[in-house]
Every structure is written in structure tokens, then in C-alpha cells.
Amino acid sequence: MAKVQSRRMVRTAACHCGKLTVSxxxxxxxxxxxxxxxxxKRTGSLFSVAAxxxxxxxxIITGDANSFxxxxxxxxxxxxxxxxxxxxxxWWEADRLPNLIAVAAGSFADSNFPMPEQAVWxxxxxxxxxxxxxxxxxARNPIRPRPSE
Numbered sequence: 001m002a003k004v005q006s007r008r009m010v011r012t013a014a015c016h017c018g019k020l021t022v023s024x025x026x027x028x029x030x031x032x033x034x035x036x037x038x039x040x041k042r043t044g045s046l047f048s049v050a051a052x053x054x055x056x057x058x059x060i061i062t063g064d065a066n067s068f069x070x071x072x073x074x075x076x077x078x079x080x081x082x083x084x085x086x087x088x089x090x091w092w093e094a095d096r097l098p099n100l101i102a103v104a105a106g107s108f109a110d111s112n113f114p115m116p117e118q119a120v121w122x123x124x125x126x127x128x129x130x131x132x133x134x135x136x137x138x139a140r141n142p143i144r145p146r147p148s149e
Contacts, residue, residue, distance in 0.1 A: 013107035015088035020063035036121035050102035
């Protein structure tokens, strides 16, 4: 009898103009929604949604990225990678989570993408925004990353 190999999910994230793309293998280690003011400024929206993948599971397929490094609200530096042509911020690397790469969930252009498992920096959440009740919310970042992070 032949062995049946399971297929791993592979998702492709792309910038607005499509010149910068990355592939993400497997399911995200976690998906997090962030209300911090830095994410609001970066996205021009009320929050950011990040799909965190193990570093070894994210690969640049096409294009070259520019980067911008800054200190985050939690005191750790974060490096953001964006398309030099359209400016889309496609992924970022948080020093706080050195084994993970965060990919902008919206860059997958998939309305079936899984819901975030948590909301962080809820102290910056707009008072009129209502999230699903089942989504845990933290005033800031949880104190410690999960063991797999």
C-alpha cells in the first residue's frame, strides 16, 4: 500500500502592487490583533492583524523589501519590511518574538483567513469598536510569550 502524504497549507502574501510576495507554510503559530497607536499609525486603520509563523516557514518569493526599525510599545524593537514601490508593509520581525515572523493578515487577500485568537493593547481600542466576545483581550501585551514563541 502506498503512503499518503499530507499536504501542508501554503499561503502567499502580497503587497498592493504585487511586486513583493512571501510564502507562508503551514498554519500560523498564532494570530493576533493589535490596537496600539503605533499599529494604528502604520496601517492607517483602527488596528493591525498579524499572522505569526515560525521563521523557517516564511520565504520571500519575489521582490526586494525596504525596512524600518523602531522601538515598540512593549519596549522591544520591531523591524518592518515593506515594498519600495507601493509602500505596503508585508511582514515584521519583533525582537520580543525572535523565532516568529509576523505577516499582515490582510496581505493574504483571503476572507476565509482564521480569526485572531487575541487582541492586545486594548487600552488603545476605539470606544465604539466591538470585537467578538469570545476573543480574549489584553490591556497590553501578555507579560510572557507562549513557550513555543
